[in-house]
Amino acid sequence: MSTKLNIGLFGFGCVGSGLYKVLHETQQIKANIERIVVKDRSKKRSIAPELYGFDKAEILENPNINLVVELIDDAEAAYEIVTEALRRQKHVVSANKKLIAEHLDELIDLAKDNGVSFLYEAAVCASIPVIRNIEEYYTSDVLSRLEGIFNETSNYILTQTDAGKSYDEALQEASDLGYAESDPTLDVDAFDAKFKLCILVKHAFGLTVEPKDVFNYGIRHIKQRDVRYAKEKGLKVKLLAKAVKLNDKLLAYVAPHFIPADHNCYAIDNALNGVTVEGLFSDEQLFKGQGAGSLPTASAVLSDISALLYDYQYEYKKSNVLTDLSLTQDFKVKVYVGSTDAKRLEELSFLHVEENYQSADYYYKTGWIRFEDLLPLNLNATADLFVAVLPENEVELASQPKVEALNYV
Ligand SMILES: NC(=O)c1ccc[n+]([C@@H]2O[C@H](COP(=O)([O-])OP(=O)(O)OC[C@H]3O[C@@H](n4cnc5c(N)ncnc54)[C@H](OP(=O)(O)O)[C@@H]3O)[C@@H](O)[C@H]2O)c1
Known part of the structure; x- marks a missing residue:
């Protein structure tokens, strides 16, 4: 210009x-x-x-x-x-x-x-230069997975619950530090992370997904007993936004995950964000940085302004490639479900139960469920129930009914 x-x-x-x-x-x-x-x-x-x-x-x-x-x-x-x-x-x-x-x-x-x-680089994970990288660097690669921590407020809260604080204490602290709004719904119920995921899906996979079609479940109902379960298994709780290409289907959702120590996001704590981009040729790459804040977010806006000086436009190159890719909710996922009320666990129908723990005041189950069965539950509004995805790859049901584990791509 x-x-x-x-x-x-x-x-x-x-x-x-x-x-x-x-x-x-x-x-x-x-x-x-x-x-x-x-x-x-x-x-x-x-x-x-x-x-x-x-x-x-x-x-x-x-x-x-x-x-x-x-x-x-x-x-x-x-x-x-x-x-x-x-x-x-x-x-x-x-x-x-x-x-x-x-x-x-x-x-x-x-x-x-x-x-x-x-x-709009600043709209997704603030200072992390992920949109322009997806647009420019990965033009010729076939992306297979995007996954990460896209919301700083929930990540801050989860870092504090991991350190032993209750959800309410951690939320108050996030609010005192200016991370959480007076109404934290968009952050803790995972709407904010979902909006970011929808934007990235357009750039990475060329697919327009409406926010209303993407499942978002947040961290509002996490309890210390859930954190303890994760810790006993060497896992950490993180709110992950995820888009995975399984053949010609794309699954995309935001939910709490229990992740192992070798997961890219395990050490991304407090108000940091992280985005993993996985491609067929490039394999896995992690972008990590400030997901919010006055100057880090302004730096992304400044970078867009600089790009305009050389007439930069997004080209949505992946949208120009003809594919049959479509969003699916027909897959199975392995979850943990915990509650103080045994009846609550019945709200989820399991395809296969792996653990079924019962004590006087705490119950949990783990096992495989149909992802579709989560959708009608309105989990963000269901107190005394916490669901988290366990570290196993999702498996598509419709086209691969007998396959127990699929490689991404
Ligand atoms: N904060 C972050 O770390 C961060 C990170 C990434 C993206 N973002 C995004 O950046 C945007 C701004 O966030 P923020 O944190 O800077 O918000 P903020 O601190 O609440 O400031 C909002 C500003 O918008 C002004 N405003 C509201 N309605 C307006 C209207 N109709 N016309 C003109 N001005 C109006 C307000 O005016 P007054 O000053 O008169 O009240 C205020 O100056 C949001 O879309 C947010 O999602 C923020």
């Missing part, structure tokens, strides 16, 4: 103010913030009042602004802003995973029809 980037910035919270700082500390970038639009007129701010306003038209109708950076915390308002900006032929950089996961194809088409770029 020969012209300079004149930025209209929406939002001056954690990430917006971080971007302001990193842009001012970066000398070599040909971009400046021309206008900032925020929402709350009563808030005291660290910047001069003449730099910001409250009307989105101040950015969207300003012909000097050729890039809109959308960093607000309201996905519906962001939809209005981003779609209008693209229609007005302004490039857009966003960090809003909910907006992107829910409207990805529409936004891709809008950007294409208007000849502008729509970039």
